[in-house]
Amino acid sequence: MTGRHAAVRPAGTQPAGRPLTGIALTGTPLTGTLALLRHALRLDRWKLLPWLLVIGIFPTVSYSVYGSLFSSPLEAKALQLSLGTNPAFSLLFGPATDLGTAAGFTAWRVQMFGMFFAALMAVFTVTRHTRAAEESGRAELLDSGVVGRHARLASAVVLAWLASAAVTVLVGLALMMAGSEPAPAFALGSAFGGMGLAFAGVAAVTAQLGSTGRTANTLAATVLGVSYLLRGLGDTLDDSEWLLWTNPMGWAEKILPASENDFRPLLLLLAASLALALLAAWLESRRDFGMGLIAPRGGPARGRLGTWGLTARLNRGAFLTWAVVFVALGSVYGLVATTMSGIFSDNPFVKQMITFRLATEEQLLFAFVEVLLLVLAFIGGVFGIQVVLRFHTEEDEGRAEWMLSAPLSRLSYVVPTVVLAAVGPAVGMAAGSAALATSARLAGSELDTAKVVFQGLAEVPSLWLAAAVALFLVGLAPRARAGAWLVLVYWLLLTMFGPVLKAPEWLLGTSPFHVVPNVMESSPDWLPVAWTLLLAVGLLLAGLAGYRRRDLLSR
Amino acid sequence: MAAVVSITGLTKSFGHSMALDGLDLEVSEGEVHGFLGPNGAGKSTTLRILLGLLRADAGTVRVLDGDPWRDVVTLHRRIVYVPGDVSLWPGLSGGEAIDLLGRLRGGLDERRRAELLDTFELDPTVRGHAYSKGNRQKVAIVAALSSNAELLILDEPTSGLDPLMEATFRQEIRREKAQGRSVLLSSHILAEVESLADRISIIRRGKVVESGSLEQMRTHARTNVAATLSDGATRLSATPQLTAVPGVEGLRIDGSRVQFNVDAGGLAAAMNVLTGLGVSALTVTPPSLEDLFLRHYGERAGQGLPQ
Numbered sequence: 001m002t003g004r005h006a007a008v009r010p011a012g013t014q015p016a017g018r019p020l021t022g023i024a025l026t027g028t029p030l031t032g033t034l035a036l037l038r039h040a041l042r043l044d045r046w047k048l049l050p051w052l053l054v055i056g057i058f059p060t061v062s063y064s065v066y067g068s069l070f071s072s073p074l075e076a077k078a079l080q081l082s083l084g085t086n087p088a089f090s091l092l093f094g095p096a097t098d099l100g101t102a103a104g105f106t107a108w109r110v111q112m113f114g115m116f117f118a119a120l121m122a123v124f125t126v127t128r129h130t131r132a133a134e135e136s137g138r139a140e141l142l143d144s145g146v147v148g149r150h151a152r153l154a155s156a157v158v159l160a161w162l163a164s165a166a167v168t169v170l171v172g173l174a175l176m177m178a179g180s181e182p183a184p185a186f187a188l189g190s191a192f193g194g195m196g197l198a199f200a201g202v203a204a205v206t207a208q209l210g211s212t213g214r215t216a217n218t219l220a221a222t223v224l225g226v227s228y229l230l231r232g233l234g235d236t237l238d239d240s241e242w243l244l245w246t247n248p249m250g251w252a253e254k255i256l257p258a259s260e261n262d263f264r265p266l267l268l269l270l271a272a273s274l275a276l277a278l279l280a281a282w283l284e285s286r287r288d289f290g291m292g293l294i295a296p297r298g299g300p301a302r303g304r305l306g307t308w309g310l311t312a313r314l315n316r317g318a319f320l321t322w323a324v325v326f327v328a329l330g331s332v333y334g335l336v337a338t339t340m341s342g343i344f345s346d347n348p349f350v351k352q353m354i355t356f357r358l359a360t361e362e363q364l365l366f367a368f369v370e371v372l373l374l375v376l377a378f379i380g381g382v383f384g385i386q387v388v389l390r391f392h393t394e395e396d397e398g399r400a401e402w403m404l405s406a407p408l409s410r411l412s413y414v415v416p417t418v419v420l421a422a423v424g425p426a427v428g429m430a431a432g433s434a435a436l437a438t439s440a441r442l443a444g445s446e447l448d449t450a451k452v453v454f455q456g457l458a459e460v461p462s463l464w465l466a467a468a469v470a471l472f473l474v475g476l477a478p479r480a481r482a483g484a485w486l487v488l489v490y491w492l493l494l495t496m497f498g499p500v501l502k503a504p505e506w507l508l509g510t511s512p513f514h515v516v517p518n519v520m521e522s523s524p525d526w527l528p529v530a531w532t533l534l535l536a537v538g539l540l541l542a543g544l545a546g547y548r549r550r551d552l553l554s555r
Numbered sequence: 556m557a558a559v560v561s562i563t564g565l566t567k568s569f570g571h572s573m574a575l576d577g578l579d580l581e582v583s584e585g586e587v588h589g590f591l592g593p594n595g596a597g598k599s600t601t602l603r604i605l606l607g608l609l610r611a612d613a614g615t616v617r618v619l620d621g622d623p624w625r626d627v628v629t630l631h632r633r634i635v636y637v638p639g640d641v642s643l644w645p646g647l648s649g650g651e652a653i654d655l656l657g658r659l660r661g662g663l664d665e666r667r668r669a670e671l672l673d674t675f676e677l678d679p680t681v682r683g684h685a686y687s688k689g690n691r692q693k694v695a696i697v698a699a700l701s702s703n704a705e706l707l708i709l710d711e712p713t714s715g716l717d718p719l720m721e722a723t724f725r726q727e728i729r730r731e732k733a734q735g736r737s738v739l740l741s742s743h744i745l746a747e748v749e750s751l752a753d754r755i756s757i758i759r760r761g762k763v764v765e766s767g768s769l770e771q772m773r774t775h776a777r778t779n780v781a782a783t784l785s786d787g788a789t790r791l792s793a794t795p796q797l798t799a800v801p802g803v804e805g806l807r808i809d810g811s812r813v814q815f816n817v818d819a820g821g822l823a824a825a826m827n828v829l830t831g832l833g834v835s836a837l838t839v840t841p842p843s844l845e846d847l848f849l850r851h852y853g854e855r856a857g858q859g860l861p862q
Contacts, residue, residue, distance in 0.1 A: 135684070212645055212684060298680040299648025305655045313647070398642040402695065405606050405636035405708075406659035407628045552608040554599065 132213030164196025201276025334439030589752030650679030
């Protein structure tokens with residue numbers, strides 16, 4: 001508007017001291033941050049809402065059912081004794097410090113998940129508005145306006161901070177409404193929000209390092225994964241509590257919601273976030289628009305890729321990442337499983353708590369392994385869905401159209417993806433469970449390697465079902481494809497927490513992970529697994545038929 | 556001449572919006588056929604149906620004597636396509652992308668590939684995410700032209716190319732045509748179509764509103780006549796005499812200057828009138844492609860609608 005008015009105004013009548021370019025000339029590197037933030041908020045309304053709801057409501061669910069779980073405080077105390085000393089649970093969920101109260105139980109149960117998801121929310125938010133926006137060209141349009149050099153970065157970080165603060169307030173208020181004291185409620189919220197703060201800073205830095213949104217997200221997620229592992233080892237291994245101070249997740253855990261309610265680590269997380277954001281700004285001024293600090297290398301002038309090679313190439317990064325995760329987690333879990341044998345002996349709550357279908361006492365150790373394998377299986381499910389959705393990205397970004405203009409049928413185009421989505425997770429499960437059994441044996445456990453691997457492979461049909469759900473959606477309802485993630489998360493939550501929250505058996509049975517039999521049993525029931533397989537094949541065929549028949553989506 | 560593409564009564568809708576509404580189109584063997592229309596007129600939808608990427612709702616579509624939806628693989632051995640907005644794999648180099656497409660086609664002409672990289676000044680070692688828009692377009696052009704397909708389907712292939720490269724592109728298309736290949740060239744760049752196309756189809760709101768060679772279209776369109784009359788006294792009689800000529804439109808008389816449009820049938824009679832009145836200067840302009848195009852999109856340019 002200013003520009004147009006100025007243009008029609010006769011020369012000399014322009015108000016003195018307010019040259020047209022004044023805003024840009026006198027502006028700071030942060031000029032325009034607010035405008036960009038408003039724009040980002042409008043864009044992100046619907047993207048952030050599900051995160052806020054899931055992270056905000058989940059603790060309340062756990063809190064509300066606590067009362068119906070234990071018939072007496074003694075029962076809860078017994079549970080805490082067995083779990084507090086149980087390294088597997090310390091590794092997965094953090095230490096159980098106070099299960100005698102609903103708040104303490106909730107804090108232990110949901111802490112890791114909340115911290116993980118809040119961190120991911122912050123990472124995706126920051127990357128979306130910095131690196132991914134630059135990559136897609138959206139940023140160029142806005143940045144050519146009156147916008148300071150660091151305004152885009154600042155608006156993205158502030159948006160992630162706001163979202164983290166919203167998580168803290170939501171968790172706190174929701175828990176208070178369910179009847180919690182304010183201190184533990186907001187302490188738990190702060191553990192989540194604090195992770196969001198810290199990883200907003202991490203993502204701000206990784207967005208400067210990688211030259212694509214994908215690279216930036218992967219780098220930040222790696223930091224999160226390493227934090228989780230360091231924190232887990234700090235909680236589990238002897239004399240290694242110092243490990244908790246080496247990473248943001250350890251700091252957030254040190255808030256100790258419901259037992260200590262110590263808010264000081266929150267300041268540490270906030271300081272880290274600020275420091276990282278400043279580092280990111282410094283890095284940003286040392287690079288050009290669109291470029292990363294990790295310089296992209298050139299590629300070969302010739303190529304020998306076909307559809308199979310292309311599929312392998314597109315999923316190479318994800319496959320290698322997940323392979324490392326499988327083997328690393330498997331090995332760590334194996335170490336932990338060995339220290340477990342003597343702990344639970346005949347505790348009835350363990351049976352109820354950890355897993356299902358226990359027949360005899362000697363299988364208790366194996367039952368623990370089953371829970372650990374379930375975590376590996378969830379990762380396998382993520383990988384399968386990722387492979388299928390990666391295939392759809394090709395269509396989304398207009399490359400499928402180009403590929404399919406060559407003499408290539410839709411079926412031959414999709415088959416490599418189907419094969420990889422079937423083989424990849426199976427290989428991962430085999431490698432992960434083999435690593436688990438091997439490291440357990442090396443540490444002196446009596447675990448039967450073949451049985452462990454067999455149990456791991458028994459989870460594979462469930463992974464296939466997850467991938468088949470994704471393929472079904474891509475084939476028949478591509479706009480709803482993200483629903484595959486919801487299904488997987490539903491299965492995970494149901495299988496992990498359903499038995500603890502005393503969900504009815506028919507409900508538990510809707511998760512294919514729940515119905516996998518224990519291979520140690522004398523006559524394991526494979527019928528549900530057969531149903532899983534059949535359903536997976538059915539969904540696969542329907543998805544393929546749909547993909548062959550439907551219009552290719554155009555941009 | 557045989558038709559390589561023949562479409563009659565093609566309709567296609569996406570939800571509630573009608574993209575194609577009874578479209579007819581015919582491309583003859585060996586010709587460059589210009590497919591002209593603004594964004595959103597239905598050009599890309601038509602091409603995607605020809606490639607079997609979208610399924611037609613109604614109408615008949617034949618490409619190289621096959622059904623583009625059913626005979627995808629056999630037809631695509633004889634067709635190449637250049638998308639309007641080429642998206643490359645971020646991690647693959649341009650050369651890898653060209654060879655991937657070539658391999659899917661069962662190999663490409665090595666000599667032609669090298670030659671095209673050279674004429675288009677394209678560096679094949681750059682990764683997909685580092686190419687500019689124009690260079691991404693070149694990758695697809697090189698991939699398409701280094702094959703030996705019979706039919707080239709090009710969807711606004713030069714978007715993002717600089718004028719020099721556009722000239723190179725035209726040269727290459729003429730070369731393809733000289734080898735007997737047929738080209739369906741969708742574009743909204745009138746100069747490109749005017750210089751390349753043997754025949755032109757103009758599409759508007761999912762329908763082809765005019766089709767033919769530029770000469771044929773011109774005979775249907777009005778010629779613009781501007782004259783300066785020599786004798787001031789006879790000027791008064793110019794108005795009734797000219798309006799009496801069938802086919803004369805938009806008559807404007809301004810002093811001694813007369814201006815009007817006339818269709819081919821009325822041109823001779825109008826000339827007679829002008830000669831009778833005494834002419835000192837005369838300009839007769841045949842309609843340009845732009846005039847033809849604007850005739851169909853007239854309301855945009857503020858001119859009268861075609862009747």
